[in-house]
Amino acid sequence: MATINLLVNGRVIAAESGSSVAAAMLSSGITTFRTSVSGEPRAPLCGMGICFECRVTIEGQDHARSCQITVQDGMVITT
Amino acid sequence: MIIVVGAGPAGIAAARCVLECNLPVTVIDDNPAPGGQIWRGEAINLGAAQLLSGTRVVAIDGRARTVLTEGPGGPRTLHFSKLILATGSRELFLPFPGWTLPGVFGAGGIQALVKTGLHVAGKRIVVAGSGPLLLAVAALLRRRGADVRLIAEQARPAALFSFAAALLTNAAKLKEGAGFAWTLAGVPYATGAWVEAAEAEGHVRHVHLRQGNRRWVEECDYAAIGYGLVPNDELHSFAADSEHVIPVPTGDVDLATLEGAAAGYEAAGQPRPSAKLERARRFGAVLARAFALDPELRSLPKSDTFVCRCEDVTLERLCGWDSFRAAKLHTRCGMGPCQGRICGPAARFLFGWQDTSIRPPAFPVRIASLVTTTLATNGETS
Numbered sequence: 519m520a521t522i523n524l525l526v527n528g529r530v531i532a533a534e535s536g537s538s539v540a541a542a543m544l545s546s547g548i549t550t551f552r553t554s555v556s557g558e559p560r561a562p563l564c565g566m567g568i569c570f571e572c573r574v575t576i577e578g579q580d581h582a583r584s585c586q587i588t589v590q591d592g593m594v595i596t597t
Numbered sequence: 598m599i600i601v602v603g604a605g606p607a608g609i610a611a612a613r614c615v616l617e618c619n620l621p622v623t624v625i626d627d628n629p630a631p632g633g634q635i636w637r638g639e640a641i642n643l644g645a646a647q648l649l650s651g652t653r654v655v656a657i658d659g660r661a662r663t664v665l666t667e668g669p670g671g672p673r674t675l676h677f678s679k680l681i682l683a684t685g686s687r688e689l690f691l692p693f694p695g696w697t698l699p700g701v702f703g704a705g706g707i708q709a710l711v712k713t714g715l716h717v718a719g720k721r722i723v724v725a726g727s728g729p730l731l732l733a734v735a736a737l738l739r740r741r742g743a744d745v746r747l748i749a750e751q752a753r754p755a756a757l758f759s760f761a762a763a764l765l766t767n768a769a770k771l772k773e774g775a776g777f778a779w780t781l782a783g784v785p786y787a788t789g790a791w792v793e794a795a796e797a798e799g800h801v802r803h804v805h806l807r808q809g810n811r812r813w814v815e816e817c818d819y820a821a822i823g824y825g826l827v828p829n830d831e832l833h834s835f836a837a838d839s840e841h842v843i844p845v846p847t848g849d850v851d852l853a854t855l856e857g858a859a860a861g862y863e864a865a866g867q868p869r870p871s872a873k874l875e876r877a878r879r880f881g882a883v884l885a886r887a888f889a890l891d892p893e894l895r896s897l898p899k900s901d902t903f904v905c906r907c908e909d910v911t912l913e914r915l916c917g918w919d920s921f922r923a924a925k926l927h928t929r930c931g932m933g934p935c936q937g938r939i940c941g942p943a944a945r946f947l948f949g950w951q952d953t954s955i956r957p958p959a960f961p962v963r964i965a966s967l968v969t970t971t972l973a974t975n976g977e978t979s
């Protein structure tokens with residue numbers, strides 16, 4: 519499978535084309551996707567677009583559910 | 598035009614049956630590609646059906662026979678002659694101390710992530726919760742090189758016995774079960790057992806398990822915990838009384854396919870009775886009884902455990918209200934982005950509240966879509 523690059527919080531990570539942003543981030547060792555209203559770290563739970571725990575900013579779009587979005591080369595992501 | 602919402606096995610079967618009756622059909626699905634939960638990422642041929650992927654149905658008007666969608670091109674209103682709701686199900690999550698830690702996934706949740714590229718090779722994973730899905734998930738994880746530490750199934754052996762007996766009458770399921778058993782050889786399967794807590798700073802490192810009076814700790818890199826399925830019936834409540842709307846009950850892939858086909862023929866005006874469907878329904882009912890949740894699981898969350906993960910509402914703050922509505926108004930439980938999809942079914946199990954389903958619109962909607970709805974209601978758009 520072709521490898522592409524993502525820019526997550528300014529750091530380049532490698533991802534397999536076709537994977538979801540959430541899967542690529544988790545596979546690269548990123549564990550925190552968002553901080554909850556009481557300050558807890560959170561990460562994907564449902565993997566299917568329901569829980570919103572995987573939300574990050576993708577290409578400037580806030581609250582994007584990373585489990586539902588397929589990676590693209592050069593994608594810029596912030597948690 | 599017949600419209601099908603959902604491109605999982607049920608929606609796909611429905612669309613194919615409509616086409617078979619020589620009628621046009623449109624399939625709307627909010628995932629980037631068709632397949633639903635189980636055929637995620639597989640190549641799907643929908644023939645002559647028009648497919649709107651990445652498009653979500655946010656409201657239905659049963660009287661005007663329109664659906665409001667949000668997709669890549671913005672909001673749209675579409676007319677239907679019949680509407681088939683094949684929206685499938687999601688996982689049931691029960692709150693317990695530590696369930697919000699990164700690394701604690703749903704069982705179906707980790708399955709979906711693995712199917713979209715999550716690497717699990719070498720990871721120590723505890724699989725827990727309830728239902729045959731745990732076996733499918735554990736088998737997938739093992740095939741991908743994970744070290745599945747154990748499967749903790751909440752159902753007790755006596756209940757599981759009826760499931761095993763039903764399996765013996767269902768050759769396809771028996772074969773599937775034998776396949777899982779082969780893949781999972783050597784993985785402990787603890788019955789009447791569950792995860793009481795997950796711990797460590799910032800990420801799960803170990804879980805506390807309980808089986809009757811026996812308690813132990815299992816180290817792990819991930820935990821995959823799901824307590825069965827809840828139907829995605831949010832849209833159903835919009836159009837419960839419309840004769841033009843056909844809701845499709847979901848189940849495992851075989852039942853969903855048969856139910857979808859029946860709905861497709863019905864929508865096309867050519868209903869066909871199916872003995873296979875009746876058999877699959879009976880098997881589904883046996884499953885539901887065998888994996889019924891143990892009431893003891895209600896004591897899993899402690900007073901400071903979050904029940905609502907969007908708004909961080911603790912169990913303590915929910916006690917004392919007599920309905921989900923009252924709890925929502927006073928605590929913001931269920932008011933976050935998931936709109937109660939996670940905490941609603943949990944609260945229903947914990948407190949017995951019945952009013953946990955969602956009011957329109959079914960998802961956070963953009964203002965533009967609401968304007969479109971208003972215009973459509975006034976007859977200004979089509």
Ligand SMILES: Cc1cc2nc3c(=O)[nH]c(=O)nc-3n(C[C@H](O)[C@H](O)[C@H](O)COP(=O)(O)OP(=O)(O)OC[C@H]3O[C@@H](n4cnc5c(N)ncnc54)[C@H](O)[C@@H]3O)c2cc1C
Pocket residue numbers: 566602603604605606607608609625626627628632633634635636652653654655683684685686687688704705706708709730733734826829832846847848849850851853854959
């Ligand atoms: C996480 C998970 C894992 C599962 N794994 C298995 C398994 O391994 N084996 C098995 O037999 N069963 C499994 N199941 C049960 C599974 O639901 C069925 O096997 C099968 O997927 C059911 O088919 P379906 O068409 O009814 O629903 P689904 O496959 O869920 O398809 C429903 C589709 O409708 C879409 N949808 C829902 N609401 C809207 C809306 N408002 N607008 C637009 N689109 C919408 C969904 O995104 C989805 O694509 C799993 C269920 C879940 C939740």
Ligand code: FES
Pocket residue numbers: 540561562563564565566567568569570571572573583584585586
């Ligand atoms: S993991 Fe639940 S929405 Fe993405």
